[in-house]
Amino acid sequence: HMPGGSAGRKQLGSARSSTNSTAAGSNQQRASRAVFNGVKDKSFSELQLLVQQYGKTACLADLVAMFSRLKAVPRQRGQSKAALLDHLWGLLQLQLDQCSPRHCAEVMLTASKLECSIPGLHKRCLEAFTQNTAHADARILSNAIYAVATCHSATVRQECMPLLEDTLLPAFHTAASEAQPQSVSNTMYAAAVMGLSLDMHKLLTQLPEDFWQASKTQEIGNTLWAIAATGQQIPAKIMQQLLDAFMPNLAEAKAQHISNSIYAFAVAQHQIPSEQLGQLLTQLAHITPSNAQSISNALWGVAKMGVQLTQRQVELLLQRLVKCIDEGNAQAVSMPLWAVATMGCTVPPHLLQQLLDALVSMLPTAGAQSTSNTLWAVVTMRLDISMHHLNMLVNDYVAKLPAAGGQSVSNLFWAVSSMEHPYMPQQLLRPAALQIIVSNQLQDMKPMELSNMALACGLLGLQEAALVEPVYERIQQVFTSSVADPAAPVFDLQGLTNTCWAATVLNLQHRVDQLCSMVRIAAAKWDRTTIKDRVQLYQLHIWLVDQQDGTGQALLGDLSHQQLEDCRTAWFELLATITQASGMQASVFSAAKQVPGLKDLALETRTADGLFSLDIAATTESGQQLAIEVDGPWHYRQPDRQPTGSTLWRNRALAVRGYTVVAVPWWEWMSLDKAAMQQKVDYLQNKIKQGLPSRQLQQRQRDALESK
Numbered sequence: 001h002m003p004g005g006s007a008g009r010k011q012l013g014s015a016r017s018s019t020n021s022t023a024a025g026s027n028q029q030r031a032s033r034a035v036f037n038g039v040k041d042k043s044f045s046e047l048q049l050l051v052q053q054y055g056k057t058a059c060l061a062d063l064v065a066m067f068s069r070l071k072a073v074p075r076q077r078g079q080s081k082a083a084l085l086d087h088l089w090g091l092l093q094l095q096l097d098q099c100s101p102r103h104c105a106e107v108m109l110t111a112s113k114l115e116c117s118i119p120g121l122h123k124r125c126l127e128a129f130t131q132n133t134a135h136a137d138a139r140i141l142s143n144a145i146y147a148v149a150t151c152h153s154a155t156v157r158q159e160c161m162p163l164l165e166d167t168l169l170p171a172f173h174t175a176a177s178e179a180q181p182q183s184v185s186n187t188m189y190a191a192a193v194m195g196l197s198l199d200m201h202k203l204l205t206q207l208p209e210d211f212w213q214a215s216k217t218q219e220i221g222n223t224l225w226a227i228a229a230t231g232q233q234i235p236a237k238i239m240q241q242l243l244d245a246f247m248p249n250l251a252e253a254k255a256q257h258i259s260n261s262i263y264a265f266a267v268a269q270h271q272i273p274s275e276q277l278g279q280l281l282t283q284l285a286h287i288t289p290s291n292a293q294s295i296s297n298a299l300w301g302v303a304k305m306g307v308q309l310t311q312r313q314v315e316l317l318l319q320r321l322v323k324c325i326d327e328g329n330a331q332a333v334s335m336p337l338w339a340v341a342t343m344g345c346t347v348p349p350h351l352l353q354q355l356l357d358a359l360v361s362m363l364p365t366a367g368a369q370s371t372s373n374t375l376w377a378v379v380t381m382r383l384d385i386s387m388h389h390l391n392m393l394v395n396d397y398v399a400k401l402p403a404a405g406g407q408s409v410s411n412l413f414w415a416v417s418s419m420e421h422p423y424m425p426q427q428l429l430r431p432a433a434l435q436i437i438v439s440n441q442l443q444d445m446k447p448m449e450l451s452n453m454a455l456a457c458g459l460l461g462l463q464e465a466a467l468v469e470p471v472y473e474r475i476q477q478v479f480t481s482s483v484a485d486p487a488a489p490v491f492d493l494q495g496l497t498n499t500c501w502a503a504t505v506l507n508l509q510h511r512v513d514q515l516c517s518m519v520r521i522a523a524a525k526w527d528r529t530t531i532k533d534r535v536q537l538y539q540l541h542i543w544l545v546d547q548q549d550g551t552g553q554a555l556l557g558d559l560s561h562q563q564l565e566d567c568r569t570a571w572f573e574l575l576a577t578i579t580q581a582s583g584m585q586a587s588v589f590s591a592a593k594q595v596p597g598l599k600d601l602a603l604e605t606r607t608a609d610g611l612f613s614l615d616i617a618a619t620t621e622s623g624q625q626l627a628i629e630v631d632g633p634w635h636y637r638q639p640d641r642q643p644t645g646s647t648l649w650r651n652r653a654l655a656v657r658g659y660t661v662v663a664v665p666w667w668e669w670m671s672l673d674k675a676a677m678q679q680k681v682d683y684l685q686n687k688i689k690q691g692l693p694s695r696q697l698q699q700r701q702r703d704a705l706e707s708k
Helices: 005-036 044-057 060-069 081-093 101-113 121-130 138-149 154-178 181-194 200-205 217-230 236-252 255-267 274-286 292-304 311-327 331-342 349-365 368-380 387-399 406-417 431-444 447-460 465-484 493-505 509-523 531-547 561-576 583-592 645-656 666-670 677-691 695-707
Strands: 599-606 613-619 625-631 659-665
Touching: 044 060, 044 081, 060 081, 060 101, 101 121, 101 138, 121 138, 121 154, 138 154, 138 181, 154 181, 154 200, 181 200, 181 217, 200 217, 200 236, 217 236, 217 255, 236 255, 236 274, 255 274, 255 292, 274 292, 274 311, 292 311, 292 331, 311 331, 311 349, 331 349, 331 368, 349 368, 349 387, 368 387, 368 406, 387 406, 406 431, 406 447, 431 465, 447 465, 447 493, 447 645, 465 493, 465 509, 493 509, 493 531, 493 645, 509 531, 531 561, 531 645, 583 599, 583 613, 583 625, 583 666, 583 677, 625 645, 625 666, 625 677, 645 659, 659 666, 659 677, 666 677
Parallel strands: 625 659
Antiparallel strands: 599 613, 613 625
């Protein structure tokens, strides 16, 4: 026997064995391939069986196909896709180094859609993807980026960001010229969602002008939304190209696609041609199904663009909004109301009632700004709001006060104070709430917001120094800074005069120097002052004159003679508009004429200096002058029925002029509406008796007036 002969025979035998094994393996693979045919149509149970019996011998493509099938396959009750996903992922990992970019993207897309929580899946797939990025086209790159962006785990998105920004996004930029609209749209959407560094202007510029012509409305709507979400400045020409491609398919667009388009133009500060905007809004008002957020965003966008809709257009959109408001959130109520008010339109009472009911039901999840925006809008439109709604909104606002911004707090105070029947937000004046406002929100307020806070204090006649003093102290700090630094935020004329007026009605005598310095700034911009500005400044002047016993110059010096005369003219023009007595005044006057001892009665007359109008003037037997003021709802706050700031200032000014003010509150007189005349006379007689000072005080008042 030759050396090695045995070995030679073993090699021969071994060769036969290898050949048999290969044949058997091929047969097994063919059987396996037959088994995996039609994976995309398999049921959940069939997939489970396939994985159990053939999973270990399945090729990569079949594993990915089964993994992907789980996106759409229905499952029976009690069955969980999670366990099957885990099993498949375990098998996939064994072959991941052979995984193509297309397969990696498909696995990530499936995991994201199913909200799969398998640790490391996205990152491992991305790492395998980046080994073969050169073999990925724009669609596959876009799918991978989109898959990460739509993953429900913020941790996963964060850990994948470096790979996306360093490798996939640059690769997509390179391949974008060959991309389809959906790939560009999905990539921009993903970048916006994740805050990735994607130069959208550069990306859009490299696309052909007719790139979007065959696009779906969803692709264009998402692209425009991404532009708005990132705040990137895109030329109006490119935005218009997108919109022009959107319009031919408008009938197929969903509500969200339409609102995204309007919203994006508003954020970019571009205008939509009026004809196209009208078509978009008409379609949005009639589209089914719709959603509250889409209508809300569209109205917001129209208002931000400064477009004036017709009342009919507004009502059609609001009617559609009300039908789907239960599916929305608090912002979907507050934003449309803000938008309608900003456009100068109004909300029909029955629709407002439904929207406010919806908002109250959403308060547990609402933010503070939704409440302040809603109240601002309602008051701006001069609409009524029930005490029930008002209390619910303000109570909820107080609970969320720590999270509110300075603008929100200022808007809320302005709103409740500017109502036809001013509302006293006592909940916000409690020590705990005041501490938050003074320590936090006041410090964040801009000049206009601070002046609105001062105005609100004045309108409400607030006597709470714990709020009033910090407001004026902060105003002084900001005002001083604006005078010293031209780059600092400044008070506009309305802010200056509102601040001065509020201090006047609140009788803040220790703030006179501060107010006069503000008047001097207003004097330097006199040609821009309004009639209202001049009326407010003249009220300040009257108050200062009264403090100085009529001997001082008051604002003369801070204002020129001509400017002061302009203010005086504006004040008397305002008084001239008060020409006709109300029905309640006439009723009180009839009763006053029968009160024993009253003489010289006059209806709608003036004080001796002509500066004030009196509802009813009279003189008592002792010579005391009376000002019987028939005070309607606007003279009192609700719900505590205390006098407003204007009413307090009027009463002080009339007292300085020697009058005893006899206030007849509207609710007291209305309670006597059906009473006999003698009851009304008795009521007035008692009111006068309560209001008259003692004889000694009356004499001192007469002596003071004579000396003046």
